[in-house]
Amino acid sequence: MTTPAPPAAQTDAALRERFLAAVDASLRPTMALRWERHGQRLLDTLRALYAAHAYGGAAVSELLAEAAAAANARPLALRAQDAARADDPAWFLGPDMIGYSAYVDRFAGTLQGVAARVDYLRALGVRYLHLLPFQRARDGESDGGFAVRDYDAIEPALGTLDDLRALTFRLREAGISLCADFVLNHTSDDHRWALAARAGDRRYADYYLAFEDRAIPDRHEATLGQVFPQTAPGNFTHVDGLGWVWTTFYPYQWDLNWANPRVFVDMALTLLRMANRGIEAFRLDSTAYLWKREGTASLNQPEAHAILQALHALCGLVAPGVLLKAEAIVPTRELPPYFGSGEATGRECHLAYHSTLMAAAWAALAEQRGDVLRHVVEQTPPLPPGCAWITYVRCHDDIGWGVLAAEAAGDAGRAPFDLGRVSRFYAGETESSYARGRAFQSDASHAHGSNGMTSALVGIESALAAGDTHALALAERRLVLLHGIALACAGVPLLYMGDELALGNDTAFGRGADSGDEGRWLHRPKMDWRLVEGAQAGAQAGVAMRANAALRELIEARRRTPALAADAPMQALALDEAALFGLRRGEDFVALFNLSGQVQRLERLPMAAPTSWRDAIEGGDPLAFPLLIEPYAMRWLVAA
Ligand code: GLC
Secondary structure (H helix, E strand, C coil), X not given: CCCCCCCHHHCHHHHHHHHHHHCCHHHHHHHHHHHHHHHHHHHHHHHHHHCCCCCHHHHHHHHHHHHHHHHHHCCHHHHHHHHHHHHCCCCCCCCCCEEEEECHHHXXXXXXXXXXXXXXXXXXXXXXXEECCCEEECCCCCCCCCCEEEEEEECHHHCCHHHHHHHHHHHHHCCCEEEEEECCCEEECCCHHHHHHHCCCHHHHCCECEECCCXXXXXXXXXXXXXXXXXXXXXXXXXXXXXXXXXXXXXXXXXXXXXXXXXXXXXXXXXXXXXHCCCCEEEECCHHHCCCXXXXXXXXXXXXXXXXXXXXXXXXXXXXXXXXXXCCCCCHHHCHHHHCCHHHCCCCCCEEECHHHHHHHHHHHHHCCCHHHHHHHHHCXXXXXXXXXXXXXXXXCCEECHHHHHHHCCHHHCCCCCHHHHHHHHCCCCCCCCCCCEEECCECXXXXXXXXXXXXXXXXXXXHHHCCHHHHHHHHHHHHHHHHHHXXXXXXXXXXXXXXXXXXXXXXXXXXXXXXXXXXXXHCCCCCHHHHCCCCCCHHHHHHHHHHHHHHHHHHHHHCCHHHCCCCCCEECCCCCCCEEEEEECCCEEEEEECCCCCEEECCCCCCCCCCEEECCXXXXXXXXXXXXXXXXXXXXXXX
C-alpha cells in the first residue's frame, strides 16, 4: 500500500489555524497559548505513530476538529479549574493530598450513595477519590467492571450520567478530585465495536487484533507473559468469524489495536468526554500493554509511551487541569519512562503506581528485612517537576510479586530472598505465619501474587480469632507500620477502602451473586458503616477505632510536614541494622521502621546534622539516642 502525501491543507500551520478557527472566539487567545506548548507536540507524536497508516492524516484532522468541539463544550467550572491549575501545577503534590480508592457498590451502593459519604472522606483528609470502574460494564462477568461495554454510560445499578455530574460537583465543592479508570487497553467483547467486528464489519475488526490461524499468535506467545495463568491462560481467544483475538486479560476483554489511528481518535475523544463530565484524574489501566511487538513481551514499548504522550498533549490543549496516572505494574527500572523521557520528560503521566515499593514493603515485613525496602528506594530516581509516585499498601488487585524478581534474585550484591516463601507466608502456610491471605495464580514453582485485606495479611484476623491480645497488638502495629511507609515515602498516598478501619477479608467471597469466584474478591469487602458510626461493639470495633485513630494521626502529621510533599526528595538511610528501614525526606525529617519482631536499638542516625530530633507525631522533648524501636513499631522524627 502506498502512503498518500498529506494534502496541502494538512500542513502544521494549516492544522493550527483550523483548530483555532473552530474554537469559540472567547477561547482563542488561551488556545493559541496552549497550542504553543502542546499542539505541535501532539502533531509530531501522532505523525511518528501513524504517518505510515493510510488514515493517519485524516485521523489528525478529525481529532483536532473534535478536540475543538470538546474545548467549546467544556463546562465553565472546569475551565476555571484548568486556569487555576495552570497557575499552580503542583496543586496535587502537597503533603495534605491523600487519595482513597473504592468500588462504588462496595463503598456506598451507588454514585448517589458516594455523594452522601463525602463528609466521611473529607474528615479522613481525602482529596483524591479513585472510584473503580463505574461505566456500563459487560453483561455477566466483567472483571470488576474492567470490561467496559459503553464508556459513555454508567452501569445501571450504580446510577446515571446525571448522578455522575452531581457527584463530581459535590466532590469539587469539597475539594476532592474524582479519579476514574480509563480502561484503554481493551473493551469488553460486547462493546459495539466488538459486536460490529464479530458481524464482519472490516472497519471494526481492525479495532482489535485478530488472526486467522495460530501462526502469529504462537510466535507472540513464545515471548509473552501471562497475567492470569490459571484463570485465563494464554493471550489469545478463538472467536467464531474473527479467528484468534488478542486477549491479554480475560477472554471477554479484547485488546484494542492502538496501531490503528481510528482507535486513537475514538479513545482520545472518549477521554475528553469523560473529562468534560468532571473527572479530574484518569487511572490509565494496563498502560504497559498498549503496543505489541513480536519477539518481545509486548510491554513498555516506545509506542505505548508515545500514545500516552499524545494523550498528555491533547489534555494539555483541551483539559489541562486533568491528571493522568499510569497503572503499569512493572519493575522499578521500567517505571520512570511513564513520566516521559528524552524531550518528552515530564510530558507523559503525572502519576504512576510504585508497585515495586508496595510489594517490597510486604516482602520486607514477611522476611523481617528493612534492607529490601532500602534497595528499592535506592533504585527509585527523582522525578521530573510536576510528577509523583502513587504510594499505597493495598489496592483492589493482588500484591504482584513479579515486580520484585530482580531484588529477590539478589542482583547488585544484595542478599536474595525467596518470593515463594513470601507468598506462602501470606497464605498462612509457613510455620511462623500470622497471615490469612491466599496465593493468587501461583503454583509450587511460581509465586504470582497474594490476595487479602491488609488486616488479614498483617495478622489481625488470626489474632482476633485466637483471642490473643499480645498478637493483636503486634498485628495492629504492622498495619500502622505499612501505612507509615506509604505515607512517608515520596508520592501521593492512596488508601484502600476499609484499611482505615482494619476491615477484614470478605468472608462471603465466592458465594455472593455479584462477586466472581476469582481470588481477588477476597479483598473487596463491603464497607462496614456500623464501625464508622460506632454502632458495632466487640473486639473488631476496638481494632477499627484504634487503626482509624492511628492512621488519622499519621495523615495529620504528614499534612503539617512540608518535607513529606509528594515531590520532595527521598533518600534511604544506610543503617547497619538489617531489620530497620530508615528514610530521609529533606533536611529535617527522618522515618524509622522496624520490620522485625525484635526490639531494635539504633545508636545514632547516619548523618552529622541535625543532631537533635523529636517525635513528629507526639512532639515532646528531643529524643535521646540510642533509640529503642519496639517490634513492628515506627518513629517519624523531625529536627528539634
Ligand atoms: C488492571 C486492573 C485489574 C484488571 C486489569 C484488566 O490491572 O487493576 O483489576 O483486572 O487491569 O483490566
